[in-house]
Amino acid sequence: MKFFAIRIQPDVRENQADRYTEFPTLDEYKHIWNSGQKRQDGFHECVNFKNFNGKIEGYIPPNGVSIPANEKIAFIFLTNKANKKESKKYNLFDTIIGIQVGCHLTSQPCPRKDVPTELQKYLKKNASPLEYHYTTSYKNSILLENPIENASELIFPKSIYKSTWSMYPGSVREINNDSILFEVLSRIDYSISRRSPLYQKWKRIKNSFHLNLLRTFSEIEDIEYEEVANILHENKLSDFDFSSSIKKYPIPKKRSILSYNRDPNIVAGALLRAKGVCQGCFQEAPFERSSDGSLYLEVHHIKPLSEGGADSFDNVCALCPNCHKLLHLGKKDNRYNEIMKNIKEMLAKCKIGN
Ligand SMILES: [Zn+2]
């Protein structure tokens, strides 16, 4: 499957252009998403497409890239950061808002006369001809609940590409760098909560990539629990088959995990600042490290690096393992709130200058 990043286009149908800014903002986009007929059919207006007979049909702008006619393709959709004014200041199309996979080109190019009449009548007289025509099913279409920011830098990092996307002509670009693709998909994976109704859909979709994408946490991993949870939910102690676990040795498996380089100075500073006491529950560090006898605490990023959080002193705290795991994996209960409150108070004090 080939992957393309595609910039959302202004709405040219249904004479609704004045309802949205030239490049829809997230809120506008949500409105667009929810305005589909009968059910949410995704990206219909922005990329000038709509749900016809249960299938999503789209027209994507032709310039900038050639899309294979007989290959399944995936589109990763981007819109601008907040609003038009702001997007000028930063970079256009800076937020990943959704993904559609298994898209199939039905004509290439698609002459104006092939545009379904239902759609054609909405096209403005002087709208530019839409050439690429594709379909995918609703079940392969996802609008992210937590859009991914700084997408331009993610997809076209300055370290690799000389020009930014905003300098590049065209609305579609292939993501043909494997490590970038892996990172983009991992970020999408990370952004979809396991508890979300979207997750089953996404799980099926990501299996189709044949990529070993792992849901990762920047600081704590709990990557196997999902399988464990399934087994737990399907079994009772009384009928669990313990005899099946004859000695088995795991086969080593190389896995790629998306991780972030944390600045060791930030980690060290956060540990120094904590003076061996958990900043979530005020308990002393549970043990000393064997390596150097220092008090063991874990440095936690309040806004995760994977969600665009900064690796800076005002975004970190030092926690005991219990508090740390609770923040990452626990229920948002009273204890959770208490820990968060303590951390926020600590950070506020640091700001004043202690
Ligand atoms: Zn603690």
Ligand SMILES: [Zn+2]
């Ligand atoms: Zn953490």
